[in-house]
Amino acid sequence: MRAVSSASSAPQVLQAAHLNAKFFQGLADPTRLRIVRLLLERPHTVGELVERLGVGQSGVSNHLACLRWCGYVTSQRNGRSVTYRIADRRVRLLVKLAEAIVADNASQIASCMRITDRAPR
């Protein structure tokens, strides 16, 4: 079955879907989500995040860039270091809301085969 065109496949709808999907993808990585959670505690410098995450500096920096692009965090340089903080108060709501839903579906989500866990190298 293949459809032609309808209200739900109009360009602006597709555009919005792409934009929002990109936004969700910001939190769709374990490391990025951990970063957001740490920043919800308090602002951190990149070095602090690297230390607490146990992830390479390059990776952390890239993830931070991604989160910044998505509007989750903002950065501010203080001397040699750069401090990152949550950009929008609603981010906390978003994360908490997701946690609450996940808490009620933990077993199901764990059995999702379509989204595979990345094997640690």
Next chain:
Amino acid sequence: MRAVSSASSAPQVLQAAHLNAKFFQGLADPTRLRIVRLLLERPHTVGELVERLGVGQSGVSNHLACLRWCGYVTSQRNGRSVTYRIADRRVRLLVKLAEAIVADNASQIASCMRITDRAPR
């Protein structure tokens, strides 16, 4: 810089991050997000979704399985067709909240280079 072990890299924290990241990944695909939006309007059968989305039946079915695993939707067979509906009222809040945040950061998200748009085939 490489860290050893801390409260933020304890197994259960990592586990939770993986689980929640997986959950967000459910909405991190344009097609799946469109499906969720259609289901927020009203329940749909698979056939209706295929028609409205303009995506292959196989793909829609796989995406629905993913959304079901993540706890976003539930399915119910009625005769030959299967009707899908939103599983949790909080899903609407989650999507609306994200939309609101995105609306205030649209230009930035659009310029995010780390998450590339998948070229349509």
Next chain:
DNA sequence: TTGACATATTAGAATGCGGTGATATATAAT
């Protein structure tokens, strides 16, 4: 300036993920 420190960017390799087509299963009608 030079060196040290902190962060950002880039390149390359490995792998995850989505799309499609073919096939399997389930239900209903004849």
Next chain:
DNA sequence: ATTATATATCACCGCATTCTAATATGTCAA
């Protein structure tokens, strides 16, 4: 039973995303 309809599952391909290491940029100290 056979056929048609609706959905699910499977296998394969190609691109996207991630990781790591190397390098570049930016800032401060001496």
